[in-house]
Amino acid sequence: MSTGQPHPGTPLVDDGLVRRLIAGQFPQWVGPAVRRWPSGGTVNAMFRLGDAMVVRLPLAEGGAGDVTREREWLPRLAPHLPVRIPEVLGAGEPAEGCPWPWSVYRWLPGRLPEPDALAEPVLLAEDLAAFVTAMRSIPLPDAPPAHRGGPLSSLDADTRAAIAELRRIPQEDVDCDAAAAVWEEALRAPDADGPPVWLHADLMPGNLLIDDDGRLASVIDFGCAGVGDPACDLFPAWNLLPPEGRQAFRETLAVDDATWLRGRARTLSQALIALPYYRTTNPAMARNARHVIRAVTSPRT
Numbered sequence: 498m499s500t501g502q503p504h505p506g507t508p509l510v511d512d513g514l515v516r517r518l519i520a521g522q523f524p525q526w527v528g529p530a531v532r533r534w535p536s537g538g539t540v541n542a543m544f545r546l547g548d549a550m551v552v553r554l555p556l557a558e559g560g561a562g563d564v565t566r567e568r569e570w571l572p573r574l575a576p577h578l579p580v581r582i583p584e585v586l587g588a589g590e591p592a593e594g595c596p597w598p599w600s601v602y603r604w605l606p607g608r609l610p611e612p613d614a615l616a617e618p619v620l621l622a623e624d625l626a627a628f629v630t631a632m633r634s635i636p637l638p639d640a641p642p643a644h645r646g647g648p649l650s651s652l653d654a655d656t657r658a659a660i661a662e663l664r665r666i667p668q669e670d671v672d673c674d675a676a677a678a679v680w681e682e683a684l685r686a687p688d689a690d691g692p693p694v695w696l697h698a699d700l701m702p703g704n705l706l707i708d709d710d711g712r713l714a715s716v717i718d719f720g721c722a723g724v725g726d727p728a729c730d731l732f733p734a735w736n737l738l739p740p741e742g743r744q745a746f747r748e749t750l751a752v753d754d755a756t757w758l759r760g761r762a763r764t765l766s767q768a769l770i771a772l773p774y775y776r777t778t779n780p781a782m783a784r785n786a787r788h789v790i791r792a793v794t795s796p797r798t
Contacts, residue, residue, distance in 0.1 A: 510542045510595075515552050517593045523601065526550065526587075536703070539779060540720070546601065550586060554599040561597035563720025566641065568600065571719060574695075577635045579627050581605055581715040607706025607714040610737060612788050616711030618742035622733075624713035625700070626749035629730045635695040643698040645767070646725020648688055649759050652766045656680055659769040666773060669787075675794035676769060683762030686755040693724035700732045702785060731760025732767070735792040736785055765793040 515531045529547025536543050540560035544552040555561045568585055575582050587601035615621055645652070660680070663671045697704075698721035706715040731752065734743045747757060768789035775782040 510554050510556060512544065514593060514595060515544045515546075515554070518554075518589055518595060518599065519546065519552070519601075521592055522589050523587050526601070539775075539782065541718075545604070549604050551602050551604050552589075552599065553602060554595060555597040558597065560720070563718075564598045564600055566722065567719050568598075570637075570640075570722060573637055574635065574719070574722070577637075578631050578716075580624070580713055582719065583715075583717050605706060605715040605717065607708055610702050610705055610707045610711075612702065612737050612739075612785070615737075615739065615742065618711075618739050619745045621707065621711055621713060622738050622742035622746040623749050625705075625733050625738075626746050628713065628716060629697075629700075629750060632697055632730065633694040633727060637695070640695060641723040642693075643696040643723035643725035643729060644721035645763070646693065646696055646698055646723060646729050648726070649683060649686075649728075649762060652763070653680075653684065655770055656766040659766075659773060662773045663769065666776075669772065669776070671769075671772070671790055672794045676765060676790065679765055679793055680762055683758045686758040689726045689728065689756070689759075691727075694727050695722070696725050696727070696729045697722055698725065698729050700730055700736075702733075702737050703781065705733075705737070726759065726763075728756045728759035728763055731757070732764045735761060735764045736768075736789045761793055764789055768793075 512531050512533060519531070520527050526546060529550070530545070531552070532545050534543040534545050534551065540556055540563065541553050542556055544554070546552050553564070555564060567583065568588055571583055571585060575584070583605065584603040585600050586603055589599040589601065591597055610621070660673050660677055663669055664673050697716060697719060699718060700716070704716060704718040705713065706717065708714040734746050738746055752760070768786040771782050772786040772790070775786070
Protein backbone atom coordinates (compact mmCIF):
# COMPACT_ATOMS: atom_id res chain seq x y z
CA MET A 498 0.00 0.00 0.00
CA SER A 499 1.35 3.42 -0.88
CA THR A 500 2.00 5.86 1.93
CA GLY A 501 0.73 8.93 0.14
CA GLN A 502 4.16 10.58 0.13
CA PRO A 503 6.69 8.09 -1.26
CA HIS A 504 8.97 10.64 -2.89
CA PRO A 505 10.74 13.29 -0.77
CA GLY A 506 9.60 16.84 -1.43
CA THR A 507 6.26 15.94 -3.01
CA PRO A 508 2.97 17.22 -1.58
CA LEU A 509 1.17 15.16 1.04
CA VAL A 510 -1.79 13.40 -0.57
CA ASP A 511 -4.48 12.69 2.02
CA ASP A 512 -8.25 12.75 2.60
CA GLY A 513 -8.22 16.46 3.39
CA LEU A 514 -6.58 17.37 0.09
CA VAL A 515 -9.14 15.30 -1.81
CA ARG A 516 -12.05 16.99 -0.01
CA ARG A 517 -10.66 20.43 -0.81
CA LEU A 518 -10.11 19.56 -4.46
CA ILE A 519 -13.63 18.16 -4.82
CA ALA A 520 -15.18 21.15 -3.07
CA GLY A 521 -13.32 23.60 -5.28
CA GLN A 522 -13.83 21.93 -8.65
CA PHE A 523 -16.76 19.50 -8.35
CA PRO A 524 -19.13 20.93 -5.74
CA GLN A 525 -21.91 18.61 -6.97
CA TRP A 526 -19.95 15.73 -5.39
CA VAL A 527 -19.44 17.30 -1.97
CA GLY A 528 -21.03 15.15 0.71
CA PRO A 529 -20.09 11.53 0.00
CA ALA A 530 -17.42 10.15 2.31
CA VAL A 531 -13.79 10.30 1.18
CA ARG A 532 -11.53 7.46 2.27
CA ARG A 533 -8.13 6.23 1.18
CA TRP A 534 -8.25 2.99 -0.79
CA PRO A 535 -5.39 0.53 -0.19
CA SER A 536 -3.24 0.15 -3.27
CA GLY A 537 0.17 -1.21 -4.14
CA GLY A 538 0.51 1.47 -6.81
CA THR A 539 3.62 3.61 -6.83
CA VAL A 540 2.76 6.69 -8.90
CA ASN A 541 -0.91 7.36 -8.04
CA ALA A 542 -3.08 7.31 -4.91
CA MET A 543 -6.73 6.25 -4.90
CA PHE A 544 -9.57 7.53 -2.71
CA ARG A 545 -13.13 6.24 -2.69
CA LEU A 546 -15.66 9.04 -3.13
CA GLY A 547 -18.87 7.60 -1.78
CA ASP A 548 -19.82 4.23 -3.23
CA ALA A 549 -19.88 5.10 -6.92
CA MET A 550 -16.66 7.03 -7.63
CA VAL A 551 -12.93 6.97 -7.06
CA VAL A 552 -10.43 9.83 -7.15
CA ARG A 553 -6.95 9.16 -8.54
CA LEU A 554 -4.15 11.63 -7.82
CA PRO A 555 -0.50 11.49 -8.89
CA LEU A 556 2.06 10.93 -6.14
CA ALA A 557 4.88 12.22 -8.33
CA GLU A 558 5.34 14.13 -11.56
CA GLY A 559 5.58 10.89 -13.54
CA GLY A 560 1.98 10.09 -12.66
CA ALA A 561 0.69 13.28 -14.27
CA GLY A 562 1.35 11.91 -17.73
CA ASP A 563 -0.68 8.81 -16.87
CA VAL A 564 -3.66 11.00 -15.98
CA THR A 565 -3.61 12.96 -19.23
CA ARG A 566 -3.04 9.82 -21.32
CA GLU A 567 -6.07 8.14 -19.77
CA ARG A 568 -8.26 11.18 -20.32
CA GLU A 569 -7.46 11.17 -24.01
CA TRP A 570 -7.56 7.46 -24.75
CA LEU A 571 -9.91 5.67 -22.33
CA PRO A 572 -13.13 6.85 -24.06
CA ARG A 573 -11.71 5.81 -27.43
CA LEU A 574 -10.45 2.41 -26.29
CA ALA A 575 -13.51 1.33 -24.32
CA PRO A 576 -15.79 0.43 -27.28
CA HIS A 577 -13.17 -1.98 -28.61
CA LEU A 578 -12.61 -4.01 -25.44
CA PRO A 579 -14.48 -7.03 -24.02
CA VAL A 580 -14.38 -5.96 -20.36
CA ARG A 581 -14.99 -2.72 -18.52
CA ILE A 582 -12.20 -0.18 -18.20
CA PRO A 583 -12.07 3.06 -16.18
CA GLU A 584 -14.45 5.87 -17.13
CA VAL A 585 -13.38 9.43 -16.42
CA LEU A 586 -16.23 11.39 -14.83
CA GLY A 587 -14.31 14.52 -13.91
CA ALA A 588 -11.01 16.06 -15.06
CA GLY A 589 -9.43 17.83 -12.10
CA GLU A 590 -6.78 20.51 -12.44
CA PRO A 591 -3.85 21.53 -10.19
CA ALA A 592 -5.01 23.35 -7.04
CA GLU A 593 -4.77 23.33 -3.26
CA GLY A 594 -1.08 22.50 -3.40
CA CYS A 595 -1.60 19.57 -5.77
CA PRO A 596 0.66 20.51 -8.72
CA TRP A 597 -0.64 17.98 -11.23
CA PRO A 598 -3.90 17.07 -13.00
CA TRP A 599 -6.06 14.42 -11.35
CA SER A 600 -9.28 12.62 -12.23
CA VAL A 601 -12.52 11.27 -10.84
CA TYR A 602 -13.57 7.87 -12.21
CA ARG A 603 -16.60 5.66 -11.94
CA TRP A 604 -15.96 2.92 -9.36
CA LEU A 605 -15.51 -0.53 -10.88
CA PRO A 606 -16.50 -3.49 -8.69
CA GLY A 607 -14.33 -6.56 -8.33
CA ARG A 608 -11.34 -7.81 -6.40
CA LEU A 609 -7.67 -8.20 -7.17
CA PRO A 610 -6.56 -11.69 -8.19
CA GLU A 611 -3.99 -13.49 -6.05
CA PRO A 612 -1.53 -15.65 -8.00
CA ASP A 613 -1.77 -18.60 -5.63
CA ALA A 614 -5.53 -18.46 -5.10
CA LEU A 615 -7.20 -18.41 -8.51
CA ALA A 616 -10.53 -20.26 -8.66
CA GLU A 617 -10.57 -20.64 -12.45
CA PRO A 618 -7.02 -20.11 -13.76
CA VAL A 619 -7.66 -21.52 -17.23
CA LEU A 620 -10.85 -19.51 -17.76
CA LEU A 621 -9.12 -16.40 -16.42
CA ALA A 622 -6.24 -17.05 -18.82
CA GLU A 623 -8.68 -17.23 -21.72
CA ASP A 624 -10.33 -13.99 -20.58
CA LEU A 625 -6.95 -12.27 -20.43
CA ALA A 626 -6.06 -13.59 -23.87
CA ALA A 627 -9.32 -12.19 -25.24
CA PHE A 628 -8.49 -8.80 -23.76
CA VAL A 629 -4.96 -8.82 -25.20
CA THR A 630 -6.29 -9.89 -28.60
CA ALA A 631 -8.81 -7.05 -28.55
CA MET A 632 -6.10 -4.54 -27.61
CA ARG A 633 -3.89 -5.72 -30.46
CA SER A 634 -6.78 -5.36 -32.90
CA ILE A 635 -7.65 -1.74 -32.04
CA PRO A 636 -7.51 0.35 -35.23
CA LEU A 637 -7.12 3.79 -33.61
CA PRO A 638 -4.40 5.87 -35.31
CA ASP A 639 -1.87 8.30 -33.81
CA ALA A 640 -1.26 6.13 -30.77
CA PRO A 641 1.56 7.08 -28.41
CA PRO A 642 4.45 4.67 -27.83
CA ALA A 643 3.69 2.27 -25.00
CA HIS A 644 5.80 2.58 -21.89
CA ARG A 645 8.49 -0.13 -22.08
CA GLY A 646 7.17 -1.07 -25.53
CA GLY A 647 10.38 -0.61 -27.49
CA PRO A 648 13.03 -3.19 -28.41
CA LEU A 649 14.06 -5.65 -25.71
CA SER A 650 17.63 -4.37 -26.00
CA SER A 651 16.50 -1.01 -24.60
CA LEU A 652 16.07 -2.74 -21.23
CA ASP A 653 19.47 -4.42 -21.26
CA ALA A 654 21.53 -2.02 -19.15
CA ASP A 655 18.91 -1.68 -16.41
CA THR A 656 18.30 -5.44 -16.32
CA ARG A 657 21.97 -6.30 -15.99
CA ALA A 658 22.38 -3.67 -13.28
CA ALA A 659 19.45 -5.15 -11.36
CA ILE A 660 20.92 -8.66 -11.56
CA ALA A 661 24.23 -7.33 -10.26
CA GLU A 662 22.47 -5.55 -7.41
CA LEU A 663 20.53 -8.68 -6.44
CA ARG A 664 23.78 -10.63 -6.26
CA ARG A 665 24.67 -8.26 -3.41
CA ILE A 666 21.42 -9.06 -1.53
CA PRO A 667 21.85 -12.76 -0.66
CA GLN A 668 18.85 -12.77 1.67
CA GLU A 669 16.59 -12.50 -1.38
CA ASP A 670 17.90 -15.88 -2.59
CA VAL A 671 17.50 -15.03 -6.28
CA ASP A 672 19.05 -17.45 -8.78
CA CYS A 673 20.89 -14.69 -10.59
CA ASP A 674 22.68 -17.09 -12.94
CA ALA A 675 19.35 -18.51 -14.11
CA ALA A 676 17.91 -15.01 -14.50
CA ALA A 677 20.92 -13.93 -16.56
CA ALA A 678 20.57 -17.01 -18.77
CA VAL A 679 16.89 -16.26 -19.46
CA TRP A 680 17.81 -12.70 -20.34
CA GLU A 681 20.65 -13.69 -22.68
CA GLU A 682 18.45 -16.23 -24.46
CA ALA A 683 15.78 -13.62 -25.12
CA LEU A 684 18.29 -11.09 -26.45
CA ARG A 685 19.24 -13.64 -29.11
CA ALA A 686 15.61 -14.04 -30.18
CA PRO A 687 14.34 -12.08 -33.20
CA ASP A 688 12.67 -8.73 -32.57
CA ALA A 689 9.01 -8.28 -33.42
CA ASP A 690 8.71 -8.52 -37.21
CA GLY A 691 5.34 -6.83 -37.66
CA PRO A 692 4.00 -3.35 -37.03
CA PRO A 693 3.61 -2.21 -33.41
CA VAL A 694 0.26 -3.06 -31.83
CA TRP A 695 -1.90 -1.49 -29.16
CA LEU A 696 -0.86 -2.59 -25.66
CA HIS A 697 -2.05 -2.07 -22.13
CA ALA A 698 1.65 -2.46 -21.22
CA ASP A 699 1.16 -2.90 -17.47
CA LEU A 700 -0.89 -6.08 -16.95
CA MET A 701 0.06 -6.54 -13.31
CA PRO A 702 -2.30 -8.33 -10.88
CA GLY A 703 -2.96 -4.96 -9.24
CA ASN A 704 -4.41 -3.67 -12.52
CA LEU A 705 -6.88 -6.53 -12.96
CA LEU A 706 -10.27 -7.02 -11.29
CA ILE A 707 -12.02 -10.37 -11.16
CA ASP A 708 -15.61 -11.22 -10.24
CA ASP A 709 -16.90 -13.69 -7.66
CA ASP A 710 -16.50 -16.54 -10.17
CA GLY A 711 -12.83 -15.74 -10.76
CA ARG A 712 -13.40 -14.35 -14.26
CA LEU A 713 -11.91 -11.12 -15.58
CA ALA A 714 -14.28 -8.23 -14.84
CA SER A 715 -12.22 -5.10 -15.55
CA VAL A 716 -8.77 -3.89 -16.47
CA ILE A 717 -7.59 -0.62 -14.92
CA ASP A 718 -4.65 1.79 -15.09
CA PHE A 719 -3.98 2.56 -18.74
CA GLY A 720 -1.24 5.07 -17.98
CA CYS A 721 1.36 2.98 -19.88
CA ALA A 722 -0.89 2.15 -22.84
CA GLY A 723 0.19 2.74 -26.42
CA VAL A 724 1.74 0.79 -29.27
CA GLY A 725 4.79 -1.45 -29.22
CA ASP A 726 6.08 -5.03 -29.15
CA PRO A 727 3.17 -7.48 -28.65
CA ALA A 728 5.34 -9.40 -26.16
CA CYS A 729 4.74 -6.58 -23.65
CA ASP A 730 1.24 -7.82 -22.84
CA LEU A 731 2.31 -11.37 -21.97
CA PHE A 732 3.12 -10.42 -18.35
CA PRO A 733 0.18 -12.31 -16.76
CA ALA A 734 1.69 -15.60 -17.92
CA TRP A 735 4.31 -15.26 -15.19
CA ASN A 736 3.07 -12.62 -12.75
CA LEU A 737 -0.32 -14.26 -12.16
CA LEU A 738 -1.12 -17.55 -13.89
CA PRO A 739 -0.07 -21.04 -12.76
CA PRO A 740 1.44 -23.43 -15.36
CA GLU A 741 -1.91 -24.69 -16.69
CA GLY A 742 -3.20 -21.13 -17.03
CA ARG A 743 0.05 -20.03 -18.62
CA GLN A 744 -0.27 -22.72 -21.26
CA ALA A 745 -3.91 -21.81 -21.97
CA PHE A 746 -2.93 -18.14 -22.27
CA ARG A 747 -0.21 -18.95 -24.80
CA GLU A 748 -2.35 -21.34 -26.83
CA THR A 749 -5.31 -18.96 -26.99
CA LEU A 750 -3.06 -16.15 -28.20
CA ALA A 751 -1.09 -18.47 -30.53
CA VAL A 752 2.20 -16.96 -29.37
CA ASP A 753 5.29 -17.94 -31.38
CA ASP A 754 8.53 -18.94 -29.68
CA ALA A 755 10.38 -15.66 -30.21
CA THR A 756 7.53 -13.55 -28.85
CA TRP A 757 7.18 -15.89 -25.87
CA LEU A 758 10.90 -15.57 -25.07
CA ARG A 759 10.71 -11.77 -25.26
CA GLY A 760 7.57 -11.69 -23.13
CA ARG A 761 9.14 -13.90 -20.48
CA ALA A 762 12.28 -11.76 -20.43
CA ARG A 763 10.33 -8.49 -20.26
CA THR A 764 8.33 -9.78 -17.30
CA LEU A 765 11.53 -10.92 -15.61
CA SER A 766 13.26 -7.60 -16.28
CA GLN A 767 10.48 -5.66 -14.61
CA ALA A 768 10.60 -7.95 -11.57
CA LEU A 769 14.39 -7.85 -11.27
CA ILE A 770 14.36 -4.06 -11.33
CA ALA A 771 11.41 -3.78 -8.94
CA LEU A 772 12.64 -6.15 -6.24
CA PRO A 773 15.67 -4.22 -4.95
CA TYR A 774 13.83 -0.93 -5.35
CA TYR A 775 10.65 -1.90 -3.48
CA ARG A 776 11.80 -4.71 -1.17
CA THR A 777 11.56 -2.53 1.96
CA THR A 778 8.98 0.06 0.87
CA ASN A 779 6.21 -1.68 -1.10
CA PRO A 780 5.38 -5.22 0.07
CA ALA A 781 2.87 -5.89 -2.74
CA MET A 782 5.30 -4.98 -5.52
CA ALA A 783 8.17 -6.87 -3.88
CA ARG A 784 6.02 -9.96 -3.31
CA ASN A 785 4.92 -10.09 -6.94
CA ALA A 786 8.49 -9.52 -8.13
CA ARG A 787 9.63 -12.56 -6.14
CA HIS A 788 6.75 -14.58 -7.59
CA VAL A 789 7.75 -13.62 -11.14
CA ILE A 790 11.41 -14.43 -10.63
CA ARG A 791 10.56 -17.87 -9.25
CA ALA A 792 8.09 -18.55 -12.08
CA VAL A 793 10.47 -17.47 -14.83
CA THR A 794 13.61 -19.17 -13.53
CA SER A 795 11.84 -22.46 -12.82
CA PRO A 796 12.54 -25.14 -15.46
CA ARG A 797 10.51 -25.08 -18.70
CA THR A 798 8.61 -21.83 -18.29
